[in-house]
Amino acid sequence: MTTTETIIEVRGLGKSFGSLVAVDDVSFTIRRGEILGIAGPNGAGKTTLFNLITRNPFGPDRGEVVFDGHRIDRLKPHRIMRLGLARTFQKETSFAKLTVEQNIRLGGVYGAGLRGAALQAAIEATLEMLELAPLRNELAGSLPVFQTKHLMIASAMVARPRLLLLDEPASGLNSIEQADLQRLILRLRDSGTSILLIEHILPLLFGVSERVMVMDFGKKLTEGPPSEIARDPQVIEAYLGGKAMENLHAT
Ligand SMILES: Nc1ncnc2c1ncn2[C@@H]1O[C@H](COP(=O)(O)OP(=O)(O)O)[C@@H](O)[C@H]1O
Ligand SMILES: [Mg+2]
Secondary structure, X not given: OOOOOEEEEEEEEEEEEOOEEEEEEEEEEEEOOOEEEEEOOOOOOHHXXXXXXXXXXXXXXXXXXXXXXXXXXXOOHHHHHXXXXXXXXXXXXXXXXXXXXXXXXXXXXXXXXXXXHHHHHHHHHHHHHOOOHHHOOOXXXXXXXXXXXXXXXXXXXXXXXXXXXXXXOOOOOOHHHXXXXXXXXXXXXXXXXXXXXXXXXXXXXXHHOOXXXXXXXXXXXXXXXXXXXXXXXXXXXXXXXXXXXHHHHOO
């Protein structure tokens, strides 16, 4: 059931690639102002789930998504974005030959249809929030990985999304940068954006999420508060069984 307390409800979402069921009957809801974490070994279907919700670059074979009262599972990706749902990508992406500010501007124009004074005000607020103001005239391609990740988040946040999907934002960051990112994610949430966060760095994931959902082999294994998830035998098996052990230590 969708209520005004619910920002998104996903019901029975599924996607197959040939005989591989990459996302298998996944359902969950996120409350307004909540951070829902997603954990799971490589290949569990986490990124595919983001693709299906945003239809960027492809939508689901099965299931429904209700975002802020709208059925979005058959809408075009840009329509979904305009309703206030933004994502970042696992591999940092930016327009390398444009400046930081120009990259953020594109996010405001295409993500939210902003222009003129409203666009500039959103850009300024985003540069401040993501601590990119001193770098506004730098070429995106010249930034270190930490700032590149901030820029990707800025390009999504400039549209003032009500829900932000973050795909492994901490990968490749050192522990000081991870702690910074943890604070940033909480700031984004406090600014009024609900967050769905995929993250391999479990201390970060457990540190920011109200609830964590664990996926394995395309399925939702379980969901609960971080303290319960960390002790769940199924979760320990998914992570500690076989090759999944590597994921705990991946940086
Ligand atoms: N476009 C695609 N075509 C074929 N198989 C895909 C495609 N995208 C993902 N997969 C497969 O779906 C499964 C889930 O992948 P993914 O969602 O990227 O996992 P995760 O993000 O949890 O590591 C993997 O087996 C992957 O190889
Ligand atoms: Mg992934």
